[in-house]
Amino acid sequence: MKLAFDSESITDESTGTSIGLRDTTEAPTRTIADLVQHVGFLKNRTRVLVADSNDVHHSADELHAESLDQLLRTTTAQHAREPLAEMLEGLSDSGFSWREIARLAGVSVPAVRKWRQGESASGENRHRIARVTAFCEIVGEQYLIDDVASWLETPFHTEAPVTGLDLLTNDRFDLAMRLAGDDGVDPESILEQFEPDWRERYATSVEVFVAPDGQPGLRLREGDS
Amino acid sequence: MTPTGRPPYPNAPLALTVLEIRYPELEEGVGRRAQQHMREALRGRLPLIENIKEEQIELAIGAPMPASVQRRSFPRFTTRDRTTALVVKEQALAIETTEYEGWEENFRPLIAQVVTAFAHISPPDGLLRIGLRYIDEIRVPEIMALPGDWRPYIDEHLLAPADPGFIPASLRPTTWQGLVQYRTASDSTLTVRYGPQDGHAVNPRGSTRRKDAPDPGPFFLLDSDSYWQAGDEVPEFDADWIIDTCNSLHEPTREFFRIAATDKLRDEVFDAPRRHGT
């Protein structure tokens, strides 16, 4: 579990000093996220180097985004050479529903059914499936997201039903990649870029609750009725 | 966390509990056979296993040298609801949970099961450090913005930097973090980081799942880290000794939590019905 703060985040850059101040406290007991290193650590490391070095022309953020974009393109191209049925089975094995796969491909569920029965897909649709397959592979391996399908299906902000699947369906692989890879990213900033009017759209005094028969129901939130 | 280590509080503030054990490097890491044996031994508690791949990239900025990449893999065991996880690496293992259900009832038995299996299957050459960490996010409904007036809820001694009796009116605290270390035994320490924070201390979207994570907002952090560290001698990796040490490490964290929280906090917040994230 990654801790969302560290002692550096509480202060702005401190005033420089000629005295080398030393933190004498012992490093804390590490969480699993502390133990597990991932590609993003490179970004953190180069951020420090950028502050010190005049030789680096790009910020680590830009380099990171560019390299991921390139990685997505090259991995997509690799997968696009696979049989369509194989890519579809791969997504199914990951846990996606056929309805979601159709949505990600931008086609109807019957169309996907026909693909599974051997009909061919257009080049554009194949590319879309390959791109989704590539995305899932990258976030699973690079960012150590254990269950990509679950991650994509789960709303990433508590106040809006928007999921990573929604980002991908609307071709915002860039935002989904940022969401996957950056522990410090604020989901709200992703939401703002994806749906600037999300607050108005999803503001409601209606909530879901469990009725006495054990089934869900809707009601006005307490205090709003 | 609770005074008795039991979970009587329906609205406990504990966000994450971690046990980390560090040891001399396992030369081959945890091999596949050892992973399988561990899986069998832990199947009842941690039935899921994933292989985590790690890449370490070394860059030299400004020098015409190629980047070097080291690739490793190690197992991660989890419960089906992913609220509890164990990771075993070549120099340390960590058990963490977001659903702490008591020291004696749940977490200590899990520790015992893990270290006993590990000692039997792939014992390291010794022990370097054992750390037990509790991270509490104490949230009070009435406090909706930082810094907040925590005086009714947190012992005043932890609020000194913002005490109006201490701070001149020209200085308005926005946030602070205190850090104190206590010697609890000749080779053990309790470090507590505390203070008002915003958002979350424990990532609600981390790989160890937080059920019903609260909405982001102001909270008072109590991050209690109780650890033993090897001195001149490095003891053997002995499961019974580790479990006894963990028991000893648990006591000071429990005590600090007890004195940090006021009765009002216990009665009106911890004992209130559990609030769910929206």
Next chain:
Amino acid sequence: MLEYPSSVEDLYLASFREEVEPSRPVLTGDVFEGVTIPGVDERDYALILTHPCSMRKDGVNLVDRLLMARVTEAPDLPLPDWATGHFKVMPLPALMGGSYAARFAEIGLVQSSQVQDSRRVACLTPFGINLLQQRFIWHLTRFLAPTHRLNEASASVFEEADLCEEWVMVTTEQGGTAHQAETDFHEWIRTEDESGTRRQSDLADPQRRAGIRREMRRHLQTRSG
């Protein structure tokens, strides 16, 4: 005001009878042909209004009667117009290649045996069903229920329908009967998994759905040997 789809394709899992997957369980929003609605008129298209949670008496068999609305041809409406008018209907554009609407003022209880003997010609997506419910609730009560809350309340039923469809399809391809397959699925989905939670309950949690799908697919593969 009321919501509307950004494209017509968002409404349907199947909009032609040939596209309807026979293994899909009967669900809210399904359109059938040749249905007589008592008190309305004789044999024509009709759409199921009964709530997804209220359709079955034992999880498998339909309740004795289903609430249905007459579906007739209707003028094609610009999508944004759905928001501000035509509150007595649920527009069904591109249904069977034409433009139709379900009429909330022409409803009645139909014997489910008649429904099962009729031909299904269309199925709605979850979003389509949510829109239908929103409009019907508005028609009955002038209460505006947001579709994302309606979805939250019914999502587990939608997921269960998808899983059941897949289970029945695989089983019938292997020679089993649809009814037995539905019964077997129902038994499986109500069983507890190793963690002690009912799989059906897990479907309510978006983080758990992919895991249930994977588990079901493995189970079907193992069962087929």
